[in-house]
Amino acid sequence: MTQNHDELARRVMRALQKEGWEAQLAPHGSKGYDIKLKRGGERVAAIVKDYRVKVHSGLVDKYRDFINEARERDEFDRGFFVSTSGFYEPALVQNLSEEFTYIELATFKRGKLRWEDKYEADENGEPRNRFIGVFTAKGGVGKTTVAAHLAGAFALSGYDVILLDLDPQQNMTKLLGKGVYIPGTRGRAGSAIGVLKPDNYEDVSEKDNIIICDCNPEFDENPKSFIRKFDYCIVPTTLTPLGVNKNADVIVRTMREIRRENPRAELFVVINSLYPGEDERNHKLNEAMKASLKELIDDEHTRLNYIEPDEAAIRWSKHLLYWGYHFIENTQPQLAFREIAGRNNPRTDFLKLLERLEHHTDIERLKELERDES
Ligand SMILES: Nc1ncnc2c1ncn2[C@@H]1O[C@H](COP(=O)(O)OP(=O)(O)OP(=O)(O)O)[C@@H](O)[C@H]1O
Numbered sequence: 001m002t003q004n005h006d007e008l009a010r011r012v013m014r015a016l017q018k019e020g021w022e023a024q025l026a027p028h029g030s031k032g033y034d035i036k037l038k039r040g041g042e043r044v045a046a047i048v049k050d051y052r053v054k055v056h057s058g059l060v061d062k063y064r065d066f067i068n069e070a071r072e073r074d075e076f077d078r079g080f081f082v083s084t085s086g087f088y089e090p091a092l093v094q095n096l097s098e099e100f101t102y103i104e105l106a107t108f109k110r111g112k113l114r115w116e117d118k119y120e121a122d123e124n125g126e127p128r129n130r131f132i133g134v135f136t137a138k139g140g141v142g143k144t145t146v147a148a149h150l151a152g153a154f155a156l157s158g159y160d161v162i163l164l165d166l167d168p169q170q171n172m173t174k175l176l177g178k179g180v181y182i183p184g185t186r187g188r189a190g191s192a193i194g195v196l197k198p199d200n201y202e203d204v205s206e207k208d209n210i211i212i213c214d215c216n217p218e219f220d221e222n223p224k225s226f227i228r229k230f231d232y233c234i235v236p237t238t239l240t241p242l243g244v245n246k247n248a249d250v251i252v253r254t255m256r257e258i259r260r261e262n263p264r265a266e267l268f269v270v271i272n273s274l275y276p277g278e279d280e281r282n283h284k285l286n287e288a289m290k291a292s293l294k295e296l297i298d299d300e301h302t303r304l305n306y307i308e309p310d311e312a313a314i315r316w317s318k319h320l321l322y323w324g325y326h327f328i329e330n331t332q333p334q335l336a337f338r339e340i341a342g343r344n345n346p347r348t349d350f351l352k353l354l355e356r357l358e359h360h361t362d363i364e365r366l367k368e369l370e371r372d373e374s
Pocket residue numbers: 138139140141142143144145146167171215216217272273274314315316317318320321322323
């Protein structure tokens with residue numbers, strides 16, 4: 001191993017440690033892999049490749065042979081193939097096939113690992129849309145508000161985003177009609193977000209879109225075919241003393257219901273209506289909430305992300321409380337992103353939430369593609 005490669009392997013190792021792996025560099029002189037990993041009795045060998053071009057399927061095949069032999073020797077159970085330059089299409093497609101077991105592919109960029117297991121290409125070899133459901137098995141905690149403004153944050157950050165109103169109550173459609181325009185800030189162009197109902201959702205997958213689905217709290221009221229599409233699910237909840245245990249129960253139920261239809265969606269719990277300037281009380285409430293959720297967090301491991309309020313939370317705000325007032329006034333729909341005295345908490349909070357999601361998912365890929373095309 002050269003020094004550079006050694007340093008890279010260490011950085012990958014740190015990213016894996018963040019995912020709960022016990023990791024060490026391969027002992028000197030060992031061939032075929034770079035990092036030795038252990039987690040809950042499982043032994044994994046990881047190889048790290050730093051090529052200027054994407055990794056092709058032949059290299060992955062070779063590594064698979066190595067892993068198969070290591071399995072026969074009972075040295076490792078699985079292998080990770082980490083590339084700093086991504087993978088060519090055939091390697092990714094092969095990775096999805098049923099026979100292709102024991103190997104997982106990941107791309108390592110800017111200190112982050114992006115697992116390629118969620119990658120699905122359409123027939124043209126293009127990545128598909130990403131579905132983000134906003135769901136919790138409780139009414140009135142801000143699903144519609146969060147869905148609309150998260151879509152706003154995506155649009156402000158240069159993504160193509162669509163809102164899909166899955167809730168038969170159709171609050172989103174009532175509030176925003178067919179769509180909403182978001183004026184650009186600081187010289188940037190504005191953008192529009194379309195609102196669709198499931199019936200007139202045709203596959204918009206010609207482009208790579210982010211599709212944010214506003215749901216009904218009654219799980220069975222939502223069309224199953226869309227729940228199954230969720231890649232990610234945002235679960236808004238609140239921090240209040242009387243709600244701590246109850247809300248934790250709601251999150252457990254939410255998880256159970258989603259898993260009935262969708263075994264793979266990754267869940268993100270986010271605190272909504274956080275009262276600003278009450279750090280100490282909010283901290284204690286947050287600790288109590290996490291304690292009530294401990295079992296679920298342990299069980300689901302990486303498929304459940306509890307977003308700490310200091311990483312991202314939606315603060316209680318007058319902007320959001322009165323969001324939708326245009327409906328009363330019968331004026332143009334808008335989001336609660338307008339500045340008052342140069343400030344706007346919702347916009348800051350939702351952009352932060354988006355950043356947190358970008359950090360923990362592969363959605364940024366859609367923005368990258370967008371940039372590559374232009
Ligand atoms: N962060 C916030 N600050 C202030 N008010 C908020 C905030 N988030 C939501 N609200 C208000 O709470 C109310 C309920 O929000 P919303 O309708 O988005 O919830 P919901 O979960 O979609 O409800 P339902 O289950 O009926 O679909 C709305 O009046 C909204 O303006």
